[in-house]
Amino acid sequence: MSYNELAKEIIELVGGKENVSSVSHCITRLRFHLKDEGKANTEALNNHDGVVTVRQSAGQYQVVIGNHVPNVYQAVVEEGGFEAQKQQNTEETEEKKGLFNKFVDIISNIFIPILPLLMATGIIKGFNSLFVALGWMETTSGTYQLLNAIGDGFFTFLPIFLGYTAMKKFGGTPFLGMAIAAALVHPSLAGIAEGETIKTLFSGTIFESPVQITFLGIPVILMSYTSSVVPIIFATFFASKVERKFQAIIPTVVKSFIVPFLTLLIIVPITFLVIGPIATWIAQSIGAGVSAIYDFAPIVAGIVIGGFWQVFVIFGVHWGLIPIYYNNLAVQGSDMLIAMTFAASFAQIGAVLGVWLTTKNKKLKRLSFPAFISGLFGVSEPAIYGITLPLKRPFIISCIASAVGGAIIAVTGAALYSAGPLGILKIPTFIHPEQGITTGFWGMLISIVVAFVLAFVLTLFFGGVNRKDKGVTVVDEENKDQTDENPVIAHATETAQAENIVSPLNGEIIPLAEVPDQVFASEAMGKGIGINPADGQVKSPVNGIITTIFNTKHAIGITSDQGAEILIHIGIDTVQLDGKHFTAHINQGDQIKVGDLLVEFDVDAIKKAGYPVITPIIVTNSNAYGDIELTASKQVNQGDLLLITKK
Template sequence: MGKYEKDTAELLEAVGGKKNISAVTHCATRMRFVLIDPKAANESRIEDIPSVKGMFTNAGQFQVIIGNDVAVFYNEFVAISGIEGVSKEAAKAAAKQNQNPVQRAITVLAEIFTPILPAIIVGGLILGFRNILEAVPMGWLNGQTIVEASTFWSGVNGFLWLPGEAIFHFLPVGITWSIARKMGATEILGIVLGITLVSPQLLNAYVVNSTTAAEIAKNWTWDFGLFTVDKIGYQAQVIPAMLAGFLFVYLERFFRKHIPEAVSMIFVPFFSLIPTILAAHIILGPIGWKIGTIISAVVNAGLTSSFSWLFGGILGALTSPLVITGLHHTTLAIDSQLIADFGSTNLWPILCLSNIAQGASVLAIVFAHRGNKKEEQVSIPSTISAWLGVTEPAMFGINLKYTYPFIAAMIGSGIAGLFVTLFKVRALSIGVGGLPGILSIRPQDYLIFIIGMIIAIVVPFVLTLLFRRIGLFNKIDRVEEEIVPTLGNDSTKKAGSIVELFSPITGVLHPLSSAKDPVFAEGMMGQGVVIEPSEGKVVAPFDGQISLLFPTNHAIGLISGEGTEVLIHIGIDTVQLDGKHFTSYVKQGDSIKKGQLLMEFDIEAIKAAGYEVQTPIIVTNSTDFQVDPLIEAASPVAIDEKILMATPL
């Protein structure tokens, strides 16, 4: 009888049986299913399986978190089900077939904007800070702005325009690069294409409306004899850049198929890029600009009409469900277009308030379940994350689990959205969500937006506690039932000695919440830290044993003599490298001594292959141990430094 025979049989039935499984694979911690009918999976039954630590659905895959022993679990699952496993890439391909055309389009849009989000967020912060410097009269400066009163800050304000302009005016460059990257085209040509849309040789998009047709015809045209083409730039324009990017990708694919490989290096770039640039300025740019203008005009009209309060309230309430479906990624394009057309956006303030409302509901759960240490490992970081603009941990980790806090957040967000829309609050930039979102708001709207933020905190917090008490929208978390034990406060804890974990890697230590894989960042696998390696060596953090060595060598499980279980996961999604760039010097079951070399990995080669090398170091049985960091975040660490202390509970 296998170790997980009962659990694997239970999971097979709970996901709908063999007939409901299109594909199955696994990574270092998760079983990854592509289900024919995802609704047939009995999630409550899956949650009750002892080996299961959680589950979520992402990009068409139903993922069940198992932990360090996932390889053993997977093998037993394959044996008992009779299903032949597939590669991770094959599972991804199968998952796409599980999505309808709208879902696929949303997935593509998300994958285009995700790589450029860091730049958009930084740009939003910069523009928000510049708003304070140059547009807010200060009473303590006799009504002058900081820029007017200080030469130094005037210089800072002028300097910050450099990155601000680079991010937002040249946004088409980022979009065309991201499309080329996402769809496997030549990335440098995607960058060149974007530059041709914002070149200084073109009339800047921001001054097109103030330039007469006669002046454009005289000074801003290419004359081809038979026809002329306007030299119009597309600074900050999203849809023209997207249309041009997609055309370039498909032209390159076509010519790669039909041009002999011996001359493809010369002719494929030429025949892909030049027609795309021409089409972008003759057809795609004008059409895309018109489409974007229509969309932004409709949204702006809805948010400035006599029924704007209703529009804002509905949009505020529905923002969180949009995040679940992925449709919220479309709002980035709309916001960018609104700013390009009107100089500000009335959509972004509503989205900021939705982030705050979701965080407030989680905070209410923290208050209601105070003392539940296990849940607090997820709920407290989720509250902070939501208030800094990232709501997925809050929604998927807490609010959707109980349902009633999610609905409370929707109501609070709707009321706050209605309020700020009624008072015509607008943002001058985008990218900064949650509480820092006030930096993007027009200075004259600060007070109203602060009131909106208070509404987005107080209403969801109060409603969450009220719904819990009266049982509204609440089936599993009744006040009269003791919820804490059901959430994992196990009365039987492992006895043992305090364990000190030394850093297994040389690099820079960061909090676990900064991990780029949500399973680690949200604490689903346990508590720990993340290290950004500066040297490609992994050594033993204590005396113990190798409990798991993944076949691809990218992850290793250890257990100390005191029973502390630790997972060292080198990089994010590096399982896809199939062992390349990793060398192991131990095997599963080996005894180890602190400081012993366990494996080596090639940092530069992994990065060149397009993968992150940040390494989560997790105590996976955190329910048995109190895990406390010993090093401050963003600190350099060496392999002889203590980074964690695990105290038995």
């Protein structure tokens, strides 16, 4: 398919050129301002072989194309007779984010780094409760107490870990955030809080608080900050602002210790006096509000939360509920909110099993089994993005089954009693630490079985897996009828060769699913891997040609001599820096060899500006390969093997 043919179809599907107010592009997507977005055929665009996906955000209708977007954009301008816009140097968004989007971005960046540890310690704590419930050990035994310390220690001192990640997100010094949190959870203050009350503040109100100590004569309301979430996030936000002010005025020769000295001296007392109590009251109010909604209509809450959870995940808005989950555990000792979503991954794998048994597409069948296994352990993204969502009906069926499962969990009163992993390993976290196995636990087991079976049966009979109009985006080299319908993909399949792609960076490997950008994490742009860079040099991972280098220098498109199309995206949302802290050593069209210096960037300055430097390396023409093998290493150096494309 030529770019002009693709452009004609895109213009038609967005409602015709008369529906287009303006069009521009970034490194991966066309950005339309439409007069009426309702006239656009989003479903048809999502199913189009030349389109990766469609996103609608802040008045923009974004058609994600991939590395070829400059060519497609030019064709769209020509075909539609549009005026060429100044190239917009945006990858994710250049428009102002709404308050909720900002909130979700902050929360995801704060919690993503600690999720593996939360899962690991949750497994230990959950199984410890299981062993007690089964009578295998007593709570007084040394074995129990040691395992409990391992499982509970991380959650008890959670504010210290959040202090690091939150301060990093807000552009401050992470260890300064840890120091603030350490003061909040200092054990000596817990003893003082149980001492003699010298006065009471806000008597007769819901905020009535005893006071045991004063600071410079000002009453201090001592709260319990162990396991808390909200207070440290508020405290680090203000601390990052104060630190930046001092960084700007303190002489360099004493800056390294005077800045943290003054920041701690100001923020820690203010946190104990003002920020901590207010944040704690907010947290308690949120917990009470969630409980009130749940108590008012538990079955409705279960249907809504359970049924829409996977939709929340797709759009990334589930991060808005995660802090409520941890807050409930800290304030109430249990959580019902996220508990109602537990059946979702089991509904998803039930639908995947139905697809696996009915599909005639060989590649789809091959993908279904690993997606089923990962979904069993709660990692449902491969199932959602690779199997059920492209097929549509199985995804809708899984949401229905998840809603039924959520209702069962809500009605039986199932709750989570500790943070933990996903999938089947999360089951023990539903065991009450004191009462053992309760009715709610059995309700949870019933819910996941019902959700799984219901999704499986409905997909088997009503999934429409082999409908000719389904628009499945999975390419199967063995089914020539699919590649013949898409000459672009067919050509790529023929020309792209197996190849070793080396690392362009020194740093820590980050699985793509953990990259804090949904387009990359979902593999919508292609398969790949993330790197948290140790320094600021990007070198060529292949021999080839520079096909794209943006004015902002934050993103590089490369086509290797063997046909691999590679996108290196330095940081997340770093386009908003408008090229600041980046230096490019290449131009579009340059021939490059492995190890050639492409771009230099200032890691510390970018972090200080508040942007993650995690860098996705994506093979954007992944469909041209039978498989792409990722390195198993946790750390890589430039030149180390990173990816292997296989035919």
